Amino acid sequence: MIRLARQVLAQLSPGFSLGLVLAAAIALPAAAQEDTLDKIRSSGAITLGHRDGSIPFSYYDDQQRPVGYALDLCLKIVDAVKAELKLPKLEVKYQLVTSANRIPLMANGTIDLECGSTTNNLERQKQVAFTITHFVTANRWVAKKASKIRSLADLKGKTIVSTAGTTNIKQITEINAAQNLGMHIISANGHPEAFQMVETGRAVAFVMDDILLYSLAAQSRRPTDYEISSTALSVEPYGIMLRRDDPAFKKVVDAAMVRVYKSGEINRIYDKWFLKPIPPRGLNLAVPMSAQFKKVVAHPTDSGDPEAYK
């Protein structure tokens, strides 16, 4: 009996130590947040979060360097920050992020700006902040033409895939439950992996923002095998992410973005990534600026409400 008690105690001691750690964490007072501008000024560096497969927003070229439309915009912001802080030089560090860890890494200070294809919505604004929208896309799916998927009902009972940590996977999970579609939803680690699942036949459809689907299909071995749905499940405005409750930094970032839009430089940057050949294989996406995004350029907004983009 005593031996049993001792064994139970030995097993529970890890639990006690865990409890101690958590209790200490709760007891510590909540610290005030330091200004991002102060942090940049004192460290002389700014860290940009980038993606590895969000073509053409943020991805690796064939030299494994991060490039993309969102990164170009971020570099404009970096110039503005450097000017604002009057620094002789500002080191730019790059940190690879995924859909799943971009928000925690922003919240815990690992990155200062996230330059990718992150949807700005009201729920995320509880955790992070966004600057002016840099693209407007819609949530659709891509499937092989041979699968003959025309509408959401055709996906009943089938296996579909989306990327972990995205608004798309959350939305399709909710739709699946609400409409009782009985779909099996696989969560992939990244966009290229998810697309591969459709290519190899593991999943029938990949639910993601249409611009990303379009570029992945265009880069695949046989682009004509695929078609993107006409059904749009939602409107997704992309925004560069920054930390919440940091008005000084947001002001500088917003001002930089508005300057790029108003001066017309946005058109040059947009053309470079959407209307001209892009690395690594010189593919030209040939996607002209949508009417919704033109509206944003004329009247820059950082709204997370899809209604603002209709």
Add this chain to the structure above:
Amino acid sequence: MSYHWHWGVLFEPEPGGTGTYLHYLLVGLGWTLATALAAWVLALAIGAAVGTVRTTPVRWAVRLGDLYVEIFRNVPLIVQMFLWYFVAPELLPQAAGDWVKQLPPPWGMYFPAVLCLGVFTSVRVAEQVRAGIESLPRGQRLAGTALGLTLPQTYRFVLLPMAFRIVLPPLTSELLNVIKNSSVALTIGLLELTGRARAMQEFSFRAFEAFAAATVIYLVTNLVVVLAMRVLERKVRVPGMIAAGAATQAGH
């Protein structure tokens, strides 16, 4: 610390509509145990066979056993998991490969995960069974021959019954290892406990609550398994024989 705790998130509904997050995690525990137990049984079967064969005087069988052990011991578990899930279906004939790939989740991930874990763990079981048989006095085997038993009979009636009783403690700690190793299956999309904790973190943005809950569940499971195994060991133990396989062996 500028982190605001919110333990109530465990009782909020998860987006898939199946219930609270806590329920979501506990279903994950179910999958963890289902994977671990199936893999453990498979590992015991294969490992006992391979370990026994490696103690026989049959040269080519011993070589084969050695090859098996070396291959699956020197490749990391996650790499083996990828090979079973991504590469194996491509190497099968077209129709069989397609059928395997069409298996709906979670079964499409469950079977490769069980096979992978089973084979991976069988290597350690084989080593322990071999050590157990070799720790028996040589006289046992010779006595069997003296009594006119053939080699298989000697194993079946004399050596193996003793060897299994000796190696039971290390074998039961292998169950704990398999339960921990089953977490690697999240990399192929199997939503066991750790995978669900990560999904919970992604949906609710509550990293610490999610991982703390998962940690507690693992600790409790550990406790239950250890206590259950102690009971089993006490029933099966042979008084006077020391278990083979010391705590100083490296491993997880």
Add this chain to the structure above:
Amino acid sequence: MFSGYDFDVIGRSLPYLFREGMTFTVTLTLLAMTGGIVFGTVLALMRLSPRRLVAGLAGAYVNLMRSVPLVLVIFWFFFLVPYIGAWVIGAREPIKVGTFASSVITFTMFEAAYYCEIMRAGIQSIPRGQVWAGYALGLSYAQTMVRVVLPQAFRNMLPVLLTQSIILFQDTSLVYVISATDFLGAAAKIANRDYRLVEMYTFVAVVYFAVSYGLSTLVRQLQRRVSVVH
């Protein structure tokens, strides 16, 4: 069975795989091994201490690390280290910790629990007479440990410590779950970008096998030479 596979992709990506991926893996392994053995030895000494609180704390830590999957520990440290770091150095905001730094801390802390058990067995296997001889010569506890016991324990357990390090080398592949670019991560990136899953993952398996098998053969030879007879 292997027709239609483009194994040239391996040749084309070798520079990236080894310059980025393998460097990450090897550096992480070496740093975690050093840190883990040092911290593990400290933990072992704590566990063997006659002071109940010290022994209990170390024991609780070791039990905790051994009861929880490594994947979960990787996630914990990935999210937690910036906050702990800030608390430790008194910063007001979570400090910036990259993927590599987070991985080094994770594996050092995790493997220390396993190295601790190995060192504890090693220390306990040294005859008590050695310790008493040290005291008889007028050495303090610390001096006895550092100059008499630990060198012998370390030498006795060297093969087991090295075997554990080979396991550590294999376990570093799990940083995949935090999207780090170690050897496996680099191969996975290329596999997904170029649609070459079979070729890349097979190559990764072969490389890990070659390195692990080679190293364990060396350890076996070392074991034959170094065994100390009491």
